[in-house]
Amino acid sequence: MQEATVSFKARAERALADPTLKLAIDRTTGTAERKRAVAMTQFPQFEAARERGKRIKDHVIANLDHYLLEFERNAIESGAKVHWASTAEEASQIVVSLCKQANAKRVTRVKSMLGEEIGLPHALDEAGIERVETDLAEHIVQLGGDRPSHIVWPSMHRTREQVSDMFKRAHRVPHQEETIEAMVASARRELRDKFLSADVSISGANFLIANTGATCTVTNEGNAELTTTPPRVHIVTAGIEKLVPSIEHAFLMLRLLVRSATGADVTQYTTFHCGPKQPGDRDGPEEFHIVLVDNGRTRMLRDAALKEMLRCIRCGACMNHCVVFRQLGGHVYGGTYPGPMGAVLTPVFDGLESSRDLPHACTMNGKCQEVCPVAIPLPTLLRGWRDRSWREGLEPTAARFGLSIHTFVASHPRLYRLGTAIAIKVMRLFSRGGLVRGMPGLGAWTKHRDFPAPARRSFMAMYKNSENKR
């Protein structure tokens, strides 16, 4: 959807030329990768848990109609109103009209990737409703007027200096000291009264619990509860694949989700929201709405090549471990979801024609599949998109393609240094038997960096070595 007019390569050029971006990406993904590795050494049951998690999700997907109806029944029983939306537009329309019915002037939002997927921030802005993002990272994204660049750390592309500037310009009582602590305190001061004075809150859900009708949020900041408790109306938007049979199943998934996302064992706050305020409750919303969103998910269900993607629990591990993501960041992917999972999902949401470059931006090193907590064979799914792109005649001719990708990679030393992985593997796989020509001209290669000596070791050896240095 976004930036459809700017090609992947143009966006990648821009990212590679940005001197602070690589630094910002490394700070966040590097920490995430290290912390996950430590968490894994403390959880030797991971392999078994992952197999179980995969089976739970497969079981739910194989019985999705059953679980949707069970969830709906129990949610209604708890006093919730359940809405269904086939498309992104339908979903955001439902939310906007619920806000209008509630006469909402100010809406507080808990970060939700589904909300981004259905274009909710934009729809609320269009409707003239004041939207307050309460997750710190989303607050930064909102102030910066751009888009999330990571599904767990949406403002990962910003350095502390940039954040400091934005806060100083926007906050009523900004920080004095140039520390991250002082900046966080500034945001706390700025947002506190907004939490308490909003008319409607909107959240996503990490899990939908079929046998109780509850929705589950996980956060570290505590903003979900502060957001969803004071307003009169709470609206949840959730993809239909978020179902689990029970809270017990949710706990098994939670152990996988949090370790894979941040390396913690659980987030600071895990909350199950079930219906509106109950008799005698001192706080909580009077109306509780749940919008169940399809937006391409049933199409994925019917598609053997994509069905497995419905297991995804949006942990972000695949992007933290992706060599391409770590060079380019999230915006380059152009859709709501970046990294390997985004390269699989964006063609579903935005169409293959405008996003066919994404499945090619992959070295096929298999790292993403290795760390995925529900064992999604991401490289295989990406290869499926590449094949489809060929079949549908969306690809340029083999030779031209091989040359253009190779020229691009070879003229960008940072990518070239990834080994000739992208170049060679992609060309071998996708030149369709057509001979890939030798080295094309390298005229553009000193544009952003000095050209280093070509790699002699294998890509993985280099990658591992760079890991050890960190």
Added chain:
Amino acid sequence: MSARETILNAVRAGLDNRKVDAEAVRREADALLQDLDAVRPELPAGALVDAFIARVTSPKVAATAERIKDVNELPAAVRRYLDLHKLPPSVALQPAAVLKNLSWHGLETRGEVAADDIVGVGIARWGIAETGSLVFHSNPETPILANFLPLYHIVMVHESAIVAFLDDYAAVVVGQRPPRNVNLITGASGTTDIEGSLVLGAHGPAHLHVVIVKDTPEL
């Protein structure tokens, strides 16, 4: 056709319009909960309460903890905590009868937690040793905001209400009507949103102190 019908039909078509056998689905779902020890971390050997405290005070959770013998010792424990952190002798109490009925002399108390309260004192229904989590169920004595507004949160939990695993908490509440909110709270509020570096006190409490009391719970 409504969006509901459209979606359900599309799901059914995607599943080859097979017939749903609810009983079989339930059996399969139950089977996925077998042999939990194989798919969850191990607890350290020894008493549950020790495992819980070790977890709460570990760097991963980064809260503080202490034990008292009797609920009547709570005000003194709160007093000590305030002194240690050089905080004014004033606390907001979660509106629970157990807390209200204690003798708080020497401390100014309020029966509700407000937006700008510095110290809140609450009581959790359960503790979970696996994660060091405290569990709260919203009800007339447990407003949810009381857990999120104060800067310092002191929480009492009964030793007998400490369970081993997340799954054990689930087993305790199975079949009950869920409250509006179940909060599992594990340490203080934190964020890593600016350059991945951890800062406490993002929106919720910056400090969490857990007081484990030995007597039996009044649930």
